[in-house]
Amino acid sequence: IQDWQHHMSSIAIGGLSRGAFCACHIAALLPQVKIVLGFAPLIQLELAKEMQGCHLPNLALDPDTLCDRTIRFYIGNRDLRTGTENCFHFVRDLANAAFQRKIRSSPIELIVGPSIGHQGHGTAPHVFEAGANWLMEKLHEI
Numbered sequence: 001i002q003d004w005q006h007h008m009s010s011i012a013i014g015g016l017s018r019g020a021f022c023a024c025h026i027a028a029l030l031p032q033v034k035i036v037l038g039f040a041p042l043i044q045l046e047l048a049k050e051m052q053g054c055h056l057p058n059l060a061l062d063p064d065t066l067c068d069r070t071i072r073f074y075i076g077n078r079d080l081r082t083g084t085e086n087c088f089h090f091v092r093d094l095a096n097a098a099f100q101r102k103i104r105s106s107p108i109e110l111i112v113g114p115s116i117g118h119q120g121h122g123t124a125p126h127v128f129e130a131g132a133n134w135l136m137e138k139l140h141e142i
């Protein structure tokens with residue numbers, strides 16, 4: 001039971017695009033989620049073309065709820081679907097929130113690589129592999 005409780009207190013979550021958006025919201029709600037991995041993450045739901053014209057509640061991600069987590073995002077240098085700059089600004093906001101909480105070397109990372117695919121929103125297989133390897137490494141550290 002003790003080993004199970006230890007593992008349940010350290011959960012990782014991840015996703016691709018809208019899945020990364022959901023992963024961040026789940027992590028914000030559950031303190032047990034210590035690690036977040038996102039590929040081409042959608043940071044602002046209203047930017048998704050499927051959501052254009054929808055009347056959405058405020059679903060903005062709050063950096064204060066995630067700044068104490070280990071986070072890594074991968075995104076293309078010209079992702080027009082989710083917005084490279086949106087991801088960068090969110091990572092900056094996370095780092096600033098961590099700094100305000102006296103977390104000086106926050107484990108929050110953004111890895112920008114070449115854009116591929118439609119609107120630069122694709123993720124190459126080697127990027128998924130790098131993310132999975134990083135995630136395994138982080139889980140072994142817990």
